[in-house]
Amino acid sequence: ALLGALSLRRRGWRRATVAGVPVLVSASTGPAVVGFLRGRIVLPEWALAWDGERQRMMVEHEREHLRARDPLLLLLAFTAAAAFPWNAALWWQLRRLRLAMEVDCDARVLRRHSDVRAYGLLLLEVGRVASSGRLPLVALTEPPSFLERRIHAMTRPVLQGRIRRAVLSTAICAGALALAAAIPAPAGGVAAGVAFGLGRHPAPADTIPLRAGVIDVRQATERPELVNALEVQRLLQNHYPPLLRAAGVTGTAQVQMVIAEDGSVAEARVLEATHAALGEAAVAVMRQARFRPAKRDGRPVAVRVQLPVKFEPGDGSARLPGVPAVSAGVGEGIVDVQALDRQPEVRNREEVWAILKEGYPPLLRDAGIMGEAMVEFVVTAEGATSDVRLVSASHAAFGEPALAAARAMRFTPGELGGRATAARVRMPFAFTLSLPEPSAAPEGR
Numbered sequence: 490a491l492l493g494a495l496s497l498r499r500r501g502w503r504r505a506t507v508a509g510v511p512v513l514v515s516a517s518t519g520p521a522v523v524g525f526l527r528g529r530i531v532l533p534e535w536a537l538a539w540d541g542e543r544q545r546m547m548v549e550h551e552r553e554h555l556r557a558r559d560p561l562l563l564l565l566a567f568t569a570a571a572a573f574p575w576n577a578a579l580w581w582q583l584r585r586l587r588l589a590m591e592v593d594c595d596a597r598v599l600r601r602h603s604d605v606r607a608y609g610l611l612l613l614e615v616g617r618v619a620s621s622g623r624l625p626l627v628a629l630t631e632p633p634s635f636l637e638r639r640i641h642a643m644t645r646p647v648l649q650g651r652i653r654r655a656v657l658s659t660a661i662c663a664g665a666l667a668l669a670a671a672i673p674a675p676a677g678g679v680a681a682g683v684a685f686g687l688g689r690h691p692a693p694a695d696t697i698p699l700r701a702g703v704i705d706v707r708q709a710t711e712r713p714e715l716v717n718a719l720e721v722q723r724l725l726q727n728h729y730p731p732l733l734r735a736a737g738v739t740g741t742a743q744v745q746m747v748i749a750e751d752g753s754v755a756e757a758r759v760l761e762a763t764h765a766a767l768g769e770a771a772v773a774v775m776r777q778a779r780f781r782p783a784k785r786d787g788r789p790v791a792v793r794v795q796l797p798v799k800f801e802p803g804d805g806s807a808r809l810p811g812v813p814a815v816s817a818g819v820g821e822g823i824v825d826v827q828a829l830d831r832q833p834e835v836r837n838r839e840e841v842w843a844i845l846k847e848g849y850p851p852l853l854r855d856a857g858i859m860g861e862a863m864v865e866f867v868v869t870a871e872g873a874t875s876d877v878r879l880v881s882a883s884h885a886a887f888g889e890p891a892l893a894a895a896r897a898m899r900f901t902p903g904e905l906g907g908r909a910t911a912a913r914v915r916m917p918f919a920f921t922l923s924l925p926e927p928s929a930a931p932e933g934r
Contacts, residue, residue: 507532508545510552520547520615528560543611546598553594563587592639609640609732613852640736697745697756697793704785706792711784713748713792719865719878721778723892726885728770729800734885735852740764742771742798750789752780760795771798823867826912829903833868833912837899844897848890849920859921860884862891866916870909872900880915891918 502513512530513523519531530551536544554560566586570579599608699705706712715721733740740763749755757775762768775798782789826832835841853860860883866874877895882888895916902909 502531505532505537507537508541508548510548512548520551522551522554522560524560528555530555542607543614546608546611547615549598549601550594553597554590557590557593559590559594563590588639595639606731609735612639613735640732640738696760697747697758699793703747703791703793706783706794709783709785709790709792710787713752713780713783713794716752716779716781717777719880721774723879723888724774724777725770725798725800726882726888728774729885730764730766730770733764733766733800738764739799739801740767741800742768743795744768744771744775744798745793745795746775746778747791747793748780748783749791750782752782754778754780755791767798767800770800774798823911823913824905826868826903826914829905829910829912830907831904833872833900833903833914835898836872836901837897841894841898844894845890845918845920848893850884850886850890853884853886853920854922857922858884859919860887861920862887862918864891864895864916864918865913866895866898867911867913868900868903869911870902872902872909874898874900876913887918887920890920894918 502515502518505512505514510530512532514537515531515533517533519533520536521531522528523531530548532547536547539547563586566583570576570583573579595608595612599605742762743760745758745760746754747756754776757772759768759772762771775796783792784790862882863880864877865880866877869875874895877892879888879892882891895918903912904910
């Protein structure tokens with residue numbers, strides 16, 4: 490019945506050439522390969538409107554299926570499963586076979602196109618708009634549950650010489666066991682453990698060594714405090730590897746740093762991370778962190794510290810847990826908005842509304858995901874905004890459009906004692922499927 494449905498659909502497809510390769514063009518089926526013995530590539534109409542690079546990668550993926558004769562292998566697997574429909578193990582193996590085919594094709598395509606990010610974004614976009622239905626096809630669009638596994642396979646570090654390393658590791662372990670057997674046991678028991686957090690850390694081989702003028706943070710009488718916490722939060726969100734965030738991959742990186750006497754980060758390196766890309770992102774961001782310096786006996790000192798950096802796309806956050814941050818304060822000549830006699834009022838609501846509507850992340854909007862971003866800024870005595878900072882966001886992608894909207898806002902200035910006065914305010918920007926106009930009333934701090 491499925492093959493009959495496929496044949497019926499195929500009558501309405503037309504021939505075309507995409508990226509120099511003959512293909513069939515359908516209304517909605519694909520990207521996929523049709524036919525088990527003499528396969529043909531089929532692309533949906535919407536794919537013809539995409540740029541040439543994405544079309545080329547899409548066609549290349551399906552050509553890899555043809556080169557590997559995946560359609561014939563899939564036919565044999567379907568036949569075996571259909572012959573024993575009560576055998577759950579066969580259907581499970583069939584599902585794993587389809588995943589293995591896709592991962593294998595991804596790897597061969599990426600050997601010629603090294604841009605993992607562009608290819609991963611292609612998979613996400615195709616998965617969002619494409620559908621092969623319930624037809625027996627090998628397709629670039631496969632069950633959504635496959636997507637995270639495919640992205641994991643593309644983004645994990647490539648291990649060179651696995652067999653050689655495995656043999657070498659086995660030999661080293663065998664030697665270590667023999668050596669351990671020859672060493673007498675100590676009289677007392679030994680307990681080992683690792684405690685992660687500010688100033689407590691293990692000592693792996695690549696730890697930053699203490700040197701002249703640098704002490705361990707535990708020896709300081711005053712701990713360092715993060716000054717640009719909001720900027721670091723924004724940088725962490727921006728550096729969150731897009732493929733990992735889109736796939737819902739969470740993780741933690743342990744970063745060790747030397748905070749200099751002026752509060753800058755003099756050196757930073759990752760000690761361990763649940764994913765290599767998260768470690769690189771964490772180190773890149775922490776090099777831009779600024780601290781209120783640690784002190785010893787009242788004098789600023791350089792200290793070595795270790796911080797855990799968490800990446801959690803589920804709630805849209807990337808953060809430094811347990812790190813003290815210095816509040817921005819209201820500043821000289823700036824009052825809290827609640828102290829004003831007359832509150833500032835938004836003058837360009839339609840412009841702000843348009844920025845929020847245009848900036849609503851398409852993937853979140855199409856998935857029906859709504860949320861809010863809280864932004865803090867100063868409304869100047871002239872009615873402009875300055876010192877715009879992201880306080881929080883229910884999803885990291887809501888942060889940038891909210892910041893852009895806040896920077897574009899223009900106000901009738903607030904007044905204190907009859908004079909226009911600069912004030913620090915906090916304002917929530919809501920992202921809903923029926924996006925409302927922004928509220929004219931800012932919140933007080």
